[in-house]
Structures are given as C-alpha cells and as structure tokens.
Amino acid sequence: MAQRYFRRVAELTPTKFWINNPTRDEAGLAITEGAVGCTNNPSYPQKMVDHPEEGAYALRLLDEMIAKTDDDDEVLIEHQARLVQEIAEIFRPMYDESGGRNGYVSIQGDPIRDEDTELIIRQSLENREIGPNIACKIPTTIPGLAAMEKLVPLGVPINATEIFAVNQMTMLCDAWERLAKQSGQHPMLFMSHITGIYDQYLGTYVAENHIDISPDIVWQAGMAVARKVYGIMKDRGYSAMFVGGGARGLQHFTEMVGGDACITINWKGTADKLLEQDPPVVERLFTPVPGYVIDELLKKLPDFRRGYLDDGLEPEEFEEFGPVQLFRNSFTKSWTRVKGLVAERRARG
Secondary structure, eight states: OOOOHHHHHHHHSSOEEEEESOOHHHHHHHHHHTOOEEEOOTTHHHHHHHOTTTHHHHHHHHHHHHHHOSOHHHHHHHHHHHHHHHHHHHHHHHHHHTTSSSOEEEEEOOSSSTTOHHHHHHHHHHHHTTOTTEEEEEESSHHHHHHHHHHTTTTOOEEEEEEOSHHHHHHHHHHHHHHHHHHOOOOOEEEEEOHHHHHHHHHHHHHHTTOOOOHHHHTTHHHHHHHHHHHHHHHHTOOOEEEEOOOOSTHHHHTTTTSSEEEEEEIIIIIHHHHHHOOOOOOOTTSOOOHHHHHHHHHHOHHHHHHHSTTSSOGGGTTTOHHHHHHHHHHHHHHHHHHHHHHHHHHHO
C-alpha cells in the first residue's frame, strides 16, 4: 500500500510535520499520519469552547477553574494549561520513545500581558509542570528575550515565536548560544518564523494601499524571508530548529519541504487538504528566489524590506512591527472573548 503524503515527506526529506491547535481526535489523527510535534497558541481555548464536539468538555474544565479562583486571568491561564495537558499526554509516548527528540507540545502564556518579563518567566515555569515534553512559547521581543536569560539556564525548552524579521532570528539565536555556553544547559530551541501571517499582512497592505505589484510577486514574499532566515541559521551553525508557522495556504507547507525543519499546520483546511490532494514530494525550500522578485518587494513593500534586510529592524521595533501586531491581535481577540465567557459563567453562578 502506498504511503500517504506526510509519511512520504518524512521518508524522503528531513522535513517534519507538526500539528497546530488540535482537538484530541485531531492530535491522534495527525500522529497516525506522521506528526511528530504540536503547537498551541492563545486562540486554542476559544477554538475548544466553540468546537461542536469538544465544547462541552472545554466548558466543563472552564467551570472547574472558575470554582477554584476569583481571578479571571488565572482562570484563563489554568484552563489553557489543562487543555494543552491532554494533548501533551497524547504526544508523551513519542517523546519518551525518541529520547526527547520528538513529541514536543508548545504552550504560550497570556498574550495581553506578554510585555511583562517576570510574568513570561513565571508562566513558562508553571507550564513546564504540565509535562517533560512541554516547550514554552515566548515572544521574540525585548521582554521575551529578557525572559530567556532566566529560562535557558534552567533548562526550559523554548519555542520562540512572533519571528518575522531576519534580525529577530539572529538576536534570538546569538542569545541562546551565549546562554547555553555560559550555563552548560542546552534545552531545545525552536525558532518559529510565522511565514503565513507575514504573507497575510503584506497582502492586506498591498490591497489597502493600492500598490502596483504583481500578486505573483507578493505570493513569494514570506517565503523569501523564510528562505533567507533558514539559510543564515544553517550557515552560522545555530542550534535552533527552524519552525514554519502561521500557515495560510498549502504552499506554507509544500514550499518548505526539503528543509531540516518542523512545519506546523492546522488539521482542517491544511493537513486534511494535503492528504486529499496528495501532491508529489518535491524539495522546494532551496529553490532560489529570482532577483527581480526581491528587488520589486524591497522597492514597493517597506515592511518586507524591514523583515528581509539583516538590520531592517531595531530590537525596540520588534514588538510594534506590523506583522507581529497582526499575529498578536488575533490571540488577544480570542483570549478576550474567553475572558468574557468566564465573566458570564461566573455571574450565572
């Protein structure tokens, strides 16, 4: 019997399939198809409470948390942790059998208050208690990088997220290498380049500002930065694992095939479609981006230039970079919606 798509990707290339924000059933399906890791983000609790099959279970957990504390912020944090714990347990056998190479499950803290370094540290340490295969997501901003100064010496596996620009990656990786050398601790570092959200952001910018540029060129923008980020990581010998995230189309998986990378995608709308279409496994990550494409993007899209150039952003600009704000706003919107639900259910008694 012929192997299905993701199994063939794993057999023919070093590229790894990860699943994003899965239900418990989706986690099992993904593992059956070859997934070796999982990411969750702060929109996960909303997905679960709104889910037609998982909603009752997620709401029951939410009510348990409401009964435990009067602090609505702590309710949300604990609720997310309980939901992710179920997924971490599903991936735990893989983690154990691989000696800690695979089976990681990522979790992120409160997206509204992630400008607070001490809060990032506290929530990361609390989330590590969920299980040994937990990787703590931290934003690649000044507060997140400051939190890493404490987390790496403690051996906390990190999934550094909100990365769009080349020098976000280099600052992150240089800091991790320094901290690992100083402390003697070498926890896993996943470097998540949010390629799909970058494309979404630039596409919206082009439409709203009526930029005269071919859609075929804009389509290549996020991957042009991702290819450069991946190349620099390998050329410099950084220890981090490249993660492609924020997929908004099938190309955000297929265009990365061939890389020593983890590509995280949703089950519905992406993973299931790739299984249905069963495309050929073709290594595309190393396909050069034509010079005229880069020139056009640099000329017409300022936020592509800021992400693509080695010194396009100052560290103080990381948090306010347009794609970072778009990505973060989607989380804060979901988080705020569930917080409102907490208030409603608490008022009902």
